[in-house]
Amino acid sequence: MATVPKTLTEPIRVANLPLPPDVVAMLDRHWPSGRHTARERAAVEDDFKLDYHYAGHFIIVTADPPGLQIHAIDLDNPDEVHELHERLRAQGYRHIISLYPRRWDDPMDAIVTLNAES
Amino acid sequence: MLPFYISRRYHLRRRFNKAQSLKSLLARPDGLRCDSAEIVVEILTRQGDTRKLRFFCDTGADHMVIPVYVARSEGIPYRQDYPGTLGSSVGGSVPCYYDFVEVRSSLSGRTHRWVCAFADSLQARLIIGRSGFLDDFAVAITSRRLIVSYPVSLRRFLGHHGTKLHARARSSDEWEPI
Numbered sequence: 447m448a449t450v451p452k453t454l455t456e457p458i459r460v461a462n463l464p465l466p467p468d469v470v471a472m473l474d475r476h477w478p479s480g481r482h483t484a485r486e487r488a489a490v491e492d493d494f495k496l497d498y499h500y501a502g503h504f505i506i507v508t509a510d511p512p513g514l515q516i517h518a519i520d521l522d523n524p525d526e527v528h529e530l531h532e533r534l535r536a537q538g539y540r541h542i543i544s545l546y547p548r549r550w551d552d553p554m555d556a557i558v559t560l561n562a563e564s
Numbered sequence: 565m566l567p568f569y570i571s572r573r574y575h576l577r578r579r580f581n582k583a584q585s586l587k588s589l590l591a592r593p594d595g596l597r598c599d600s601a602e603i604v605v606e607i608l609t610r611q612g613d614t615r616k617l618r619f620f621c622d623t624g625a626d627h628m629v630i631p632v633y634v635a636r637s638e639g640i641p642y643r644q645d646y647p648g649t650l651g652s653s654v655g656g657s658v659p660c661y662y663d664f665v666e667v668r669s670s671l672s673g674r675t676h677r678w679v680c681a682f683a684d685s686l687q688a689r690l691i692i693g694r695s696g697f698l699d700d701f702a703v704a705i706t707s708r709r710l711i712v713s714y715p716v717s718l719r720r721f722l723g724h725h726g727t728k729l730h731a732r733a734r735s736s737d738e739w740e741p742i
Contacts, residue, residue, distance in 0.1 A: 472594050509739035524639035541739045543616045559624035563651040
């Protein structure tokens with residue numbers, strides 16, 4: 447797991463990241479094959495992979511064909527983030543998204559409504 | 565005249581609450597299924613460009629919430645002139661700064677100016693609350709999808725659907741900002 451802010455020289459394809467067997471079994475129980483298209487299933491898997499591998503990190507992804515790709519991890523300098531966005535746009539990426547994944551199975555994350563007290 | 569709406573549809577994100585007692589109560593290893601509504605929103609930065617961020621839609625929240633650490637790394641401007649406190653619905657509170665954010669929407673073709681609390685907490689999430697969002701857009705959850713709609717002219721309605729038909733092979737709205 448990366449802890450040092452970095453822009454990746456080669457993007458990571460989320461589809462190639464592994465999912466632990468228990469998560470795969472859970473997905474099979476809730477989204478059995480045949481009831482969803484391969485594309486829908488892949489989208490769900492991608493989501494779980496991001497949360498599993500990158501919870502607690504800030505990642506910059508592109509969501510254009512050929513699928514989700516991670517281009518940077520934990521960049522915290524806005525100028526670097528800006529520069530990366532410019533570069534990705536120049537490369538033709540349309541959907542450049544900043545994501546802050548969280549553990550999907552963290553029960554402490556259940557109730558989040560925040561409202562003004564003062 | 566009949567109202568015309570253009571919409572984006574977002575699948576609810578799959579979520580389970582895995583609290584041990586919930587698993588025991590339900591006698592299910594996966595816990596409680598509780599899918600969440602999340603959408604991508606395009607926010608203006610101080611450099612004049614935009615960042616696309618995924619927000620959790622929470623109709624229990626009065627307004628938008630962006631953690632301070634996110635605003636800093638993304639270059640989203642906020643002032644510290646209006647400090648306050650955010651409280652969660654079950655207790656606990658965090659300091660925040662209130663300000664406006666500018667949201668650019670391709671659905672409405674406008675830039676919206678919404679109140680946002682910049683929460684000084686590493687635990688805070690990106691939240692889109694009622695104020696602003698529900699004033700400017702029509703929102704519904706149906707068939708495990710969140711649908712965000714905006715009223716438009718007949719001309720824009722036809723143009724929008726013409727483009728969609730033309731690009732039928734394109735991906736769904738999942739990563740399109742509102």
